[in-house]
Amino acid sequence: MIVKQADVSDRSQLATVLSEIKFLRGVIHAAGVLDDGLLMQLDGNRFNRVLAPKVQGAWNLHELTQDRSLDFFVLFSSAASLLGSPGQANHVAANAFLDALAHHRQAIGLPALSINWGVWSEIGSATGQQNRLRSRGVRAIAPATGLQIFGQLLRQNRAQVGVIPIDWSKFIDRVDAPFFADFRSIAQPLVQRRPASMLTYLQTEVAKVIGLPSAQLPSPQQGFFDLGMDSLMTVELKNRLETNLGVSLTATAIFEHPTIRDLAQHLTTLIDAPPDNPPNAPTQPPDPPAQPPETAILAELEELETLLRQR
Numbered sequence: 001m002i003v004k005q006a007d008v009s010d011r012s013q014l015a016t017v018l019s020e021i022k023f024l025r026g027v028i029h030a031a032g033v034l035d036d037g038l039l040m041q042l043d044g045n046r047f048n049r050v051l052a053p054k055v056q057g058a059w060n061l062h063e064l065t066q067d068r069s070l071d072f073f074v075l076f077s078s079a080a081s082l083l084g085s086p087g088q089a090n091h092v093a094a095n096a097f098l099d100a101l102a103h104h105r106q107a108i109g110l111p112a113l114s115i116n117w118g119v120w121s122e123i124g125s126a127t128g129q130q131n132r133l134r135s136r137g138v139r140a141i142a143p144a145t146g147l148q149i150f151g152q153l154l155r156q157n158r159a160q161v162g163v164i165p166i167d168w169s170k171f172i173d174r175v176d177a178p179f180f181a182d183f184r185s186i187a188q189p190l191v192q193r194r195p196a197s198m199l200t201y202l203q204t205e206v207a208k209v210i211g212l213p214s215a216q217l218p219s220p221q222q223g224f225f226d227l228g229m230d231s232l233m234t235v236e237l238k239n240r241l242e243t244n245l246g247v248s249l250t251a252t253a254i255f256e257h258p259t260i261r262d263l264a265q266h267l268t269t270l271i272d273a274p275p276d277n278p279p280n281a282p283t284q285p286p287d288p289p290a291q292p293p294e295t296a297i298l299a300e301l302e303e304l305e306t307l308l309r310q311r
């Protein structure tokens, strides 16, 4: 491994470094500087300071590597350019440029990926921001998880991907930007449901999953598996409840609460729990390990099949 140092926004310094690298397989641009402040306090100098490593730096890398055959060209952008970030207008603008550059490169047939990272825990420039962001529903990415996701992203070909663990119902509560209006209508109304409607809601969802006509709601006392539910239907019901109610359920929740009445009670308890303190949850939930969605679904199905066989 060879380590070279250069100011990425200085074209001639960068050209010298690149000329010394004979076999260049790819580029990962992760240079950045923060200089946060209210918009009225951000003068040209403070904008330029933050824009230089990202805008000038990424453009220099783009131009100076165009005659090289690269496997990848990755730009470390930020969630800030997707979601906005108070006090970071310069940072938002700098990262929006990276996002646009990735799309431009792909449009002209060059490899490119801009990753809108959420905050990382333990390392890097955002370590002090985690508590503030957690209160807005944004969780941090553990370094090991981030690296695993990074490896997966290198194997796909989208120009821009956001990696941001978000509790949407909490996040939506705290932003009022019009951009999120559609998310709000999905995330909010059901979060406010209470037991009486929860029972009817659950009867209707179960009827849909097992294919009963809408006029024929299943009895709240009857067991899910006596109603003919199998493991696939169980996963489908769990996914519908998680999406519609904004709750997180274990794969075995439907076994542990085996009737509509039991599950309605469980869901009500989950929804009524303070957001930072769901029942039985550890005080600091660890970041979930990144695994492809299909692997997680298969693992859930396998667990459910085993439980079904044991009945």
Ligand SMILES: NC(=O)c1ccc[n+]([C@@H]2O[C@H](COP(=O)([O-])OP(=O)(O)OC[C@H]3O[C@@H](n4cnc5c(N)ncnc54)[C@H](OP(=O)(O)O)[C@@H]3O)[C@@H](O)[C@H]2O)c1
Pocket: 006, 007, 008, 009, 029, 030, 031, 032, 033, 052, 053, 057, 076, 077, 078, 079, 116, 117, 118, 119, 120, 121, 123, 124, 125, 126, 127
């Ligand atoms: N950490 C996060 O949670 C997070 C979240 C979203 C996005 N990102 C993005 O990911 C990237 C890395 O973040 P980080 O937290 O690791 O940042 P960091 O700890 O502040 O490191 C940034 C690095 O960029 C280098 N740099 C700054 N200006 C440069 C220039 N003109 N030429 C060459 N190198 C330059 C700095 O070198 P010196 O130390 O020598 O100045 C430093 O090593 C940044 O682009 C950041 O915006 C990070």
